[in-house]
Amino acid sequence: MARGLTQELLAERTGLSVRGISDLERGARNIPQRETILRLIDGLELPRDEQALLWSVAQRAPRPRGLPVDARWPFAAAGLTAGPDAFVGRAAELTAITLALHDPNSRLLTLIGPPGVGKTRLAMEATQRLAALVSTEVVVVDLAPIRNSMLVLPAIAAAVGLRETETPALLDRFQARLAARPTVLLLDNFEHLLAAASVISDVLQASAEVRLLVTSREPLRIGGEHVLPVPPLATPHLTTEMGVRDVIGHEAVALFVARARESDHDFRITDENARAIAELCVRLDGLPLALELAAARIKHLSPAAIAERMAQRRPVLTAGRRDLPERQRTLADAIDWSYDLLRAEEQHLFRRLSVFIGGFTRQAAEAVASAQGEVDLDRTLVFLVDKNLIARQPGRAGSVRFTMLETIREYGLERLAANGEEAAVREAHAAYFLDFAEEAARDFRTGAGQRAAIARLEDDHDNLRQALAWAPEQDDSAPLLRLAEALWRFWWIQGHLSEGQRWLERALARGQDALPGAQAKTLIAAGRLAWLRGDLALASRQLEQALALGPEPFDRCEALNAVGDVARYQADYERAETTLGEAIDVGRAQEDWFHLAASLHNLGTVALDQGDHERARAALEEGLGWARRGNNRYLAHSALLYLSRVAFEQGDYARAAALRREELAVQQELAPTSPVGAAGCLEGVALLAVVQKQSRPAARLFGAMTTLLERAEDADRLERKRIAPWVAAAREDLG
Numbered sequence: 001m002a003r004g005l006t007q008e009l010l011a012e013r014t015g016l017s018v019r020g021i022s023d024l025e026r027g028a029r030n031i032p033q034r035e036t037i038l039r040l041i042d043g044l045e046l047p048r049d050e051q052a053l054l055w056s057v058a059q060r061a062p063r064p065r066g067l068p069v070d071a072r073w074p075f076a077a078a079g080l081t082a083g084p085d086a087f088v089g090r091a092a093e094l095t096a097i098t099l100a101l102h103d104p105n106s107r108l109l110t111l112i113g114p115p116g117v118g119k120t121r122l123a124m125e126a127t128q129r130l131a132a133l134v135s136t137e138v139v140v141v142d143l144a145p146i147r148n149s150m151l152v153l154p155a156i157a158a159a160v161g162l163r164e165t166e167t168p169a170l171l172d173r174f175q176a177r178l179a180a181r182p183t184v185l186l187l188d189n190f191e192h193l194l195a196a197a198s199v200i201s202d203v204l205q206a207s208a209e210v211r212l213l214v215t216s217r218e219p220l221r222i223g224g225e226h227v228l229p230v231p232p233l234a235t236p237h238l239t240t241e242m243g244v245r246d247v248i249g250h251e252a253v254a255l256f257v258a259r260a261r262e263s264d265h266d267f268r269i270t271d272e273n274a275r276a277i278a279e280l281c282v283r284l285d286g287l288p289l290a291l292e293l294a295a296a297r298i299k300h301l302s303p304a305a306i307a308e309r310m311a312q313r314r315p316v317l318t319a320g321r322r323d324l325p326e327r328q329r330t331l332a333d334a335i336d337w338s339y340d341l342l343r344a345e346e347q348h349l350f351r352r353l354s355v356f357i358g359g360f361t362r363q364a365a366e367a368v369a370s371a372q373g374e375v376d377l378d379r380t381l382v383f384l385v386d387k388n389l390i391a392r393q394p395g396r397a398g399s400v401r402f403t404m405l406e407t408i409r410e411y412g413l414e415r416l417a418a419n420g421e422e423a424a425v426r427e428a429h430a431a432y433f434l435d436f437a438e439e440a441a442r443d444f445r446t447g448a449g450q451r452a453a454i455a456r457l458e459d460d461h462d463n464l465r466q467a468l469a470w471a472p473e474q475d476d477s478a479p480l481l482r483l484a485e486a487l488w489r490f491w492w493i494q495g496h497l498s499e500g501q502r503w504l505e506r507a508l509a510r511g512q513d514a515l516p517g518a519q520a521k522t523l524i525a526a527g528r529l530a531w532l533r534g535d536l537a538l539a540s541r542q543l544e545q546a547l548a549l550g551p552e553p554f555d556r557c558e559a560l561n562a563v564g565d566v567a568r569y570q571a572d573y574e575r576a577e578t579t580l581g582e583a584i585d586v587g588r589a590q591e592d593w594f595h596l597a598a599s600l601h602n603l604g605t606v607a608l609d610q611g612d613h614e615r616a617r618a619a620l621e622e623g624l625g626w627a628r629r630g631n632n633r634y635l636a637h638s639a640l641l642y643l644s645r646v647a648f649e650q651g652d653y654a655r656a657a658a659l660r661r662e663e664l665a666v667q668q669e670l671a672p673t674s675p676v677g678a679a680g681c682l683e684g685v686a687l688l689a690v691v692q693k694q695s696r697p698a699a700r701l702f703g704a705m706t707t708l709l710e711r712a713e714d715a716d717r718l719e720r721k722r723i724a725p726w727v728a729a730a731r732e733d734l735g
Contacts, residue, residue: 087125088258089233089251090118096228097126101184101211106226107204110190110214113230114388114405115334116289119215120188122230127186127213136182144189149196156185156203171206178207190216191387192341197222217338218386232286232405235278242275252281255288259295267298276303283310285405290331335411338389349380350389351419354412355429358462359403361395367432368425396455426470433460433467434479437486444489445594450633451669457490468503477511481518488525492532493634501529520551524559531566539566557586557595561602568606576606597626597635605642608649617646637666648687657688679705 100106111119127138141159146152160183162173185203197220200212204224214220219227233252236242247253248269256277260267269277280303284290294306301309342350352368353360360368362381369377381402384390389408395401404412416422436456443453457464464487471480484500484507491500504526511519527542543566546559560583567576580603587596600623607616620643627635644659667678686701 086258087121088255090122090125093122093228093230094126094129097122097213098130100226100228101126101130101213107210108200108212108214108220108222108225110216110219110225110227111230112216112219112227112388114232114287114408115217115338116287116331116407117230117232117388118288119230121288123186123188123213123215127184130184136184138184138186140186140188142188143193146193149193149199152193152196153199153202156187156199159185171202174203174206178210182209182211183207184211184213187212187214190214190220191218191338194218194220217341217388233281233288233291235281235286238275238278238282242278243271244269244274247274247278247281250278250281252284252286252291253277256281256291256295259292260298263296264299273303276307279307280310283307283406285407287331287405287407289334290407293331331407332411335408338387339411339415342383342387342389345376346380346383346387347415349377350384351412351416351421352425353384353390353402353404354409354416355422355425355466356404356463357409357466358460359393359395359401360460360463361399361401364429364432364436364460364463365402368428370428395459398452398455399459401459427474429463430467430470430474430479430483433464434483434486436460437464437483437490441486441489444634445632454490454493457487458494468506472506472510477507477514478518480507481511481514481522483507485518485521485525488528492529497529497533501526501533504529516549517551517555520546520549520559521555523549524551524555524562527559527566528562531562531569536566536569553586553590554592554595557583557590557592557599560586561595561598564599564602564606568602568609571609573606573610577603580606593626593630594632594635597623597630597632597639599623600626601635601639601642604639608642608646613646613650617643620646633666633669637663640666653688660685660688 097109097111100109111123113119124140127140130136131138139156139159141155143152143155146155157174160174160177162177187200190197194216200214200220201222201224203210204212219225233255234250235252236247236250239246253269257267257269280294281291284294294310297306339347339350349365349369353365355368356364362377365381366377381390385392385402390402390404393401393403413422416425440453440457443449464483468480468483471483474480484503488500488504491497504522507522508519508526511522523542523546527539527546530536530539530542539562543559543563547556547563551559560579564576564580564583567573567579580599583595583599584603586592587594587599600619604616604619604623607613607619620639624636624639624643627633627639640659640663644656644663647653647656647659682701682705686698686705689695689698689701
């Protein structure tokens with residue numbers, strides 16, 4: 001018995017009969033009354049989350065064929081019955097609606113959400129379940145056809161069976177009509193009639209027995225309103241290999257499959273088509289309308305074919321069901337409805353914001369908004385958020401970001417092109433992200449805000465890719481060279497080596513007519529990534545080309561450091577020391593602490609490779625001092641890592657452990673998502689585990705380290721060679 005109560009004691013607490021309690025436990029009573037549930041909640045003293053569960057269970061009752069509505073008024077219940085298709089998902093939202101409509105302090109609930117998210121269908125399902133569950137009259141009023149806010153009250157009056165008279169008298173008659181029994185008014189599509197919001201207050205005041213459930217693309221903003229955002233359906237996280245088990249638990253997949261089977265009774269989800277279905281659900285943002293339109297094509301196209309057509313931007317989401325309102329027959333119709341309700345300045349900004357992929361900050365929006373025309377940015381952003389055409393969310397860097405569903409973004413891009421604005425807006429987008437990337441590159445070099453720079457770049461990685469893709473189409477190659485060069489350290493730290501090398505090669509091919517200094521910078525960046533990927537021949541060739549172009553002292557120091565690294569990996573230690581010595585001299589002469597710290601660090605690694613621990617320690621400690629002086633945590637982190645290796649090889653395990661702890665703290669402070677940095681930390685812990693005879697943990701740590709390096713495409717063969725004996729020792733101990 002629940003909460004240790006007997007049936008008799010629970011009956012006494014609730015005022016129900018023992019037989020009634022027994023029937024409920026055995027499931028003999030399929031549709032418990034509202035009063036019964038409320039008594040059980042009180043008797044069991046259920047917390048709010050368990051109240052929600054009880055309501056949810058009670059809602060699993062057969063649905064009635066229709067709702068008790070008066071259809072004499074053409075706006076009442078027109079086309080709003082739920083239809084024969086099964087309702088899928090939304091358990092949490094259904095429970096929240098039920099709880100709200102039963103809460104005496106919540107008499108007005110507004111469902112808000114973007115076009116196509118399924119607000120109407122959810123509201124219909126909730127009210128049908130409510131009508132089946134309790135003795136409540138549900139009256140549905142479709143407001144979509146109404147264009148005059150003065151007609152809202154007459155429409156509601158007609159729906160409840162009242163003829164129109166003078167408004168005060170009509171409200172008095174509302175009170176008499178609605179006092180007879182509890183009533184829920186479902187007002188569908190209120191977003192274009194917000195001027196009539198005061199009418200809702202009048203209706204609520206007319207009778208304490210009435211509850212209002214409203215669907216709108218933005219809140220009504222009147223007293224007593226409770227707002228429930230309706231999100232898109234949950235979608236799977238895409239991976240390379242996906243089977244049925246990976247996708248079946250997601251509501252978007254469940255809806256797509258259910259509607260696909262209505263179109264083709266033989267359709268099944270299989271391991272072969274599971275990933276294509278998941279890709280469709282993600283591409284369509286989990287929007288129910290979009291999923292249903294795509295599923296309707298299953299009779300003629302496979303999920304993979306539909307996904308391919310969408311990737312090619314070929315029309316797919318057309319020709320919806322004829323029994324739906326016109327605004328819901330295609331996704332474009334649904335978004336048209338929202339777009340047409342915007343003021344001119346809101347349409348202006350909405351079109352421009354569609355150029356962003358993966359979201360944007362206010363600063364980015366300002367750069368694009370000012371490309372053409374003047375816009376009150378903050379005010380208009382708020383309006384677009386309120387209208388659910390964009391959403392606000394936190395970014396990795398702690399800033400506020402705005403996002404747009406991909407389906408809505410594609411609509412905006414079509415509008416942008418149709419208005420002849422695309423070229424100017426894309427140019428503004430590319431210019432902004434060039435400045436954005438170069439500012440982050442300065443943060444890497446100066447040491448200020450390195451972690452924040454990584455977070456900002458990750459937040460806008462897709463926008464940076466778009467800027468890189470657009471730049472080659474322009475007459476001037478300099479912006480492409482500058483952007484690609486500015487991003488190389490980000491690509492390295494975050495493990496995007498192959499992608500970075502592709503962009504750099506594309507920039508070099510496009511920028512053969514660029515100024516020598518710009519070409520040299522890009523060649524150095526490309527040589528760095530080639531070295532990191534283990535292509536030493538390509539790295540040497542590109543770095544020598546860069547030096548031949550006579551770069552500025554700062555860039556020359558960078559190139560010399562890179563040449564020294566390549567020579568070290570080729571075991572040409574004499575050349576490595578000569579080149580790094582020259583870099584140190586240039587760094588001291590220019591008071592370039594950044595490259596001075598880097599050159600001393602690299603000289604220390606060359607000494608370590610040759611077994612000269614004292615010289616390695618001296619160079620690394622001096623480099624660490626310069627790195628700390630410049631507040632460059634990345635260089636400090638790497639110096640600590642190599643100093644711990646020196647201590648480890650000298651058998652000073654206590655010092656090695658202390659240095660590793662310090663290194664780990666710096667790594668977490670910098671970029672906890674960096675696979676290369678995480679691998680270095682794992683290596684240190686694994687080595688210490690080996691000397692402490694903890695072979696099993698050591699082997700696992702070495703395995704995890706290798707996986708991270710492979711994921712990051714890191715080809716640091718020297719470090720793997722150095723630790724190979726310790727890896728072998730751990731495996732040998734395990735037998």
